[in-house]
Amino acid sequence: SQTIHQWPATLVQPVGSPLSLECTVEGTSNPNLYWYRQAAGRGLQLLFYSVGIGQISSEVPQNLSASRPQDRQFILSSKKLLLSDSGFYLCAWDLMGQGLDLDTEAFFGQGTRLTVV
Amino acid sequence: QKEVEQDPGPLSVPEGAIVSLNCTYSNSAFQYFMWYRQYSRKGPELLMYTYSSGNKEDGRFTAQVDKSSKYISLFIRDSQPSDSATYLCAMSRSYIPTFGRGTSLIVHP
Numbered sequence: 251s252q253t254i255h256q257w258p259a260t261l262v263q264p265v266g267s268p269l270s271l272e273c274t275v276e277g278t279s280n281p282n283l284y285w286y287r288q289a290a291g292r293g294l295q296l297l298f299y300s301v302g303i304g305q306i307s308s309e310v311p312q313n314l315s316a317s318r319p320q321d322r323q324f325i326l327s328s329k330k331l332l333l334s335d336s337g338f339y340l341c342a343w344d345l346m347g348q349g350l351d352l353d354t355e356a357f358f359g360q361g362t363r364l365t366v367v
Numbered sequence: 368q369k370e371v372e373q374d375p376g377p378l379s380v381p382e383g384a385i386v387s388l389n390c391t392y393s394n395s396a397f398q399y400f401m402w403y404r405q406y407s408r409k410g411p412e413l414l415m416y417t418y419s420s421g422n423k424e425d426g427r428f429t430a431q432v433d434k435s436s437k438y439i440s441l442f443i444r445d446s447q448p449s450d451s452a453t454y455l456c457a458m459s460r461s462y463i464p465t466f467g468r469g470t471s472l473i474v475h476p
Binding site for chain 2: 256282284286292293294296299301338340344346355356357358359360361363
């Protein structure tokens with residue numbers, strides 16, 4: 251079965267510090283990977299998505315970047331955090347749009363609550 | 368106009384009530400429709416998944432898709448306090464699902 255791991259669960263970081271959030275997926279190959287940020291009452295904002303190793307698309311210009319060094323690993327980073335980067339970050343995966351009879355729904359990790367102080 | 372519109376609520380109902388949650392959308396190319404449940408401080412979990420129009424039932428949950436009206440619904444029968452959560456609709460054409468803001472549901476005993 252497929253599982254998704256996201257860590258850490260909570261993080262408190264000072265303004266100006268770097269950030270690295272990691273997400274890994276097990277039990278599948280070549281998944282689409284996503285990073286979302288969820289602000290209270292504002293739904294899920296898509297930050298980055300990736301359809302393959304080294305392929306990153308950014309949806310919103312911001313202080314963050316993403317990388318996919320391996321097929322099932324997705325990393326969200328920042329060189330210098332801002333107060334406005336605080337939020338609940340969610341990693342997700344699916345197999346949609348791959349032309350296979352394996353279309354699935356987006357599956358989410360448990361999220362990382364980031365507080366920038 | 369946002370691609371997906373969802374009333375944030377909160378929606379407060381007594382235990383045992385039938386709950387109706389809805390989303391409207393503007394992109395006629397959407398063909399995959401999902402409902403997620405999210406408890407506080409947790410990641411969303413998939414409840415229902417429907418391809419194209421029609422109804423789908425799973426226990427106390429029924430999902431309806433009306434593509435002609437660009438309207439989807441989630442019905443919860445015999446609602447329980449444990450159903451209290453935020454419900455997010457999502458839809459996509461192929462990949463990159465687009466999410467609604469979520470509706471906060473409170474089921475009180």
